Amino acid sequence: MEPEEASEVRALLRYEEESAGRLMSTDIAALRRQWTAAEALDYLRSLEEAETLHYLYVVDRRHHLIGVVPIRSLILARPDATVASIMVPDVVSVQVTADQEEMAEFISRYDFVAIPVVDAQNHLLGVITVDDALDVLAEEATEDIQRLGGSEPLANPYFAVSIWQVVAKRVVWLLPLFAASILTDTVVSVYGGLLQTFVILTLFIPVVSATGGNAGSQTVATIIRAIAVGDVRLADLGRAWVRELSIGIILGIILGAAGLIRALLFGADFTVAIVLGLTLPLVIVVANSLATLFPIVAERLNLDPTVVSAPLITTLVDATGLFIYFTLASLLLQ
Amino acid sequence: MEPEEASEVRALLRYEEESAGRLMSTDIAALRRQWTAAEALDYLRSLEEAETLHYLYVVDRRHHLIGVVPIRSLILARPDATVASIMVPDVVSVQVTADQEEMAEFISRYDFVAIPVVDAQNHLLGVITVDDALDVLAEEATEDIQRLGGSEPLANPYFAVSIWQVVAKRVVWLLPLFAASILTDTVVSVYGGLLQTFVILTLFIPVVSATGGNAGSQTVATIIRAIAVGDVRLADLGRAWVRELSIGIILGIILGAAGLIRALLFGADFTVAIVLGLTLPLVIVVANSLATLFPIVAERLNLDPTVVSAPLITTLVDATGLFIYFTLASLLLQ
Numbered sequence: 001m002e003p004e005e006a007s008e009v010r011a012l013l014r015y016e017e018e019s020a021g022r023l024m025s026t027d028i029a030a031l032r033r034q035w036t037a038a039e040a041l042d043y044l045r046s047l048e049e050a051e052t053l054h055y056l057y058v059v060d061r062r063h064h065l066i067g068v069v070p071i072r073s074l075i076l077a078r079p080d081a082t083v084a085s086i087m088v089p090d091v092v093s094v095q096v097t098a099d100q101e102e103m104a105e106f107i108s109r110y111d112f113v114a115i116p117v118v119d120a121q122n123h124l125l126g127v128i129t130v131d132d133a134l135d136v137l138a139e140e141a142t143e144d145i146q147r148l149g150g151s152e153p154l155a156n157p158y159f160a161v162s163i164w165q166v167v168a169k170r171v172v173w174l175l176p177l178f179a180a181s182i183l184t185d186t187v188v189s190v191y192g193g194l195l196q197t198f199v200i201l202t203l204f205i206p207v208v209s210a211t212g213g214n215a216g217s218q219t220v221a222t223i224i225r226a227i228a229v230g231d232v233r234l235a236d237l238g239r240a241w242v243r244e245l246s247i248g249i250i251l252g253i254i255l256g257a258a259g260l261i262r263a264l265l266f267g268a269d270f271t272v273a274i275v276l277g278l279t280l281p282l283v284i285v286v287a288n289s290l291a292t293l294f295p296i297v298a299e300r301l302n303l304d305p306t307v308v309s310a311p312l313i314t315t316l317v318d319a320t321g322l323f324i325y326f327t328l329a330s331l332l333l334q
Numbered sequence: 335m336e337p338e339e340a341s342e343v344r345a346l347l348r349y350e351e352e353s354a355g356r357l358m359s360t361d362i363a364a365l366r367r368q369w370t371a372a373e374a375l376d377y378l379r380s381l382e383e384a385e386t387l388h389y390l391y392v393v394d395r396r397h398h399l400i401g402v403v404p405i406r407s408l409i410l411a412r413p414d415a416t417v418a419s420i421m422v423p424d425v426v427s428v429q430v431t432a433d434q435e436e437m438a439e440f441i442s443r444y445d446f447v448a449i450p451v452v453d454a455q456n457h458l459l460g461v462i463t464v465d466d467a468l469d470v471l472a473e474e475a476t477e478d479i480q481r482l483g484g485s486e487p488l489a490n491p492y493f494a495v496s497i498w499q500v501v502a503k504r505v506v507w508l509l510p511l512f513a514a515s516i517l518t519d520t521v522v523s524v525y526g527g528l529l530q531t532f533v534i535l536t537l538f539i540p541v542v543s544a545t546g547g548n549a550g551s552q553t554v555a556t557i558i559r560a561i562a563v564g565d566v567r568l569a570d571l572g573r574a575w576v577r578e579l580s581i582g583i584i585l586g587i588i589l590g591a592a593g594l595i596r597a598l599l600f601g602a603d604f605t606v607a608i609v610l611g612l613t614l615p616l617v618i619v620v621a622n623s624l625a626t627l628f629p630i631v632a633e634r635l636n637l638d639p640t641v642v643s644a645p646l647i648t649t650l651v652d653a654t655g656l657f658i659y660f661t662l663a664s665l666l667l668q
Contacts, residue, residue: 137471
């Protein structure tokens, strides 16, 4: 590395990982407000690097950010017009310590092509262009998807990580989920007597688990993405819950009816069919509730909401669903 | 809408949904190669709209795209230099019919701030800026996440769609998955006799399902994202499979050992513990294989790989896993 490059890299490394400071380019064309348009153009011509000039930022003597000049305004201006007279004084900027994801959302929301980076005293430090924001958003989506699938995100592209690294990222979730599923065994073993008397109940254990898991997986994916893009916030907790409860009730009625028919087709007597027909709506409502509340509560606790993965919801719904199933069965059958 | 705007909108609507044509802006500053730099700057000054001039494209008499001029080169040029002498003749462009996702990946890969859109005859039709690409990539990630969770993507932000629309998008997957889980019931009912003789086997039905589902969910999320960002292609099918098989074998050994211990702790005799300890590695390997092959094959069949959702893999793994479990049990126990 050239000495100059090395010192630039060192400067960027002073900022925290995943901060705007790490991402910004420090090659910026900064104008002074008392310059004339002709002087500003001369300055641009003198720049060594062939950088793209999206916006030209204006700074004062102590390098505070005070305005922005679109390149077209500069070309259009009379040569003796001052920069101060053509600049736009209200500049939107981000703090150098800002989280890169926040910053990328910000750029995305306002359709900016570039955004200046400043410190707490409003000194201009660099610029982040939208192509960097693009990379950040793609990376964050990759992480969210991997987490949602129930594994820790890989640090590099798929074929660029070793098999052992993948194993490590997955086993840290597989083992706890395996342990958590002991809850399900416990529920099944508590109702062992019931299952021995009514063997047909065993037949529908998988469909109760699967339907609850599917409903939970649908909901958690939707809610987590809605949180990530800012459609659902902490304040929406109640609203989102009521919404998912309503959706769960409607889906539950449909699937409950399907379950009733299925049980009868499989030769279950009417009471067992009723048990399945009542269990499915309840399981779906529980699944939708957990899948809505957990990610929003995680966010409230300052955890990444994606720690609530589809497999985690599935595991919790499994035990709850079977508990509901067996409880209804023992109430109605005995 | 103003008449001019209306005619612009009509023009864009001629292009297919989700194509580059729908996304492009037709306000473009196009230069002619025989112009001088001074003439080009005069032309820019004459433009009515205050558009940002990221790149200036050069066209010939019949509006074919023949080059690009960075704004800085124009400012830097002697006033009498021709555009032809300062333009870069190799311009990367996209076809107006190109899929928006492909186009966005393209912009993202090359870190462009804008890209010109041309028709089959290379006529310059418009320009797409990176902020549009950003919106496309965010939208596609949202769709992928919702599909991965097992529901059809919502057309609008979470709170902007009606409850009935959400129900419709989810039930189209919940019902087929519910039907597919009949396969699981069938497996359980075929082995009904075995379950009555060895009741303890019932206890581990949920953990076999859950572990297979979790492993499949982890893999399908990783593979689908890797396909979306271009890390895994059709040609990588074999390589990805070998990789996931290896990962599955390692995870299987770990979880198999955990399963063996768990079965013994729950009072199962050693043979039943062996059955569980052998089932789990096999289920994980099957889950990883299906979760790798299905999305890649879907892509080969020109289907969106995300039609292979985590719930779909879970459902298929459920039946296969229990089949393996009961087959091993009847071989070793009888």
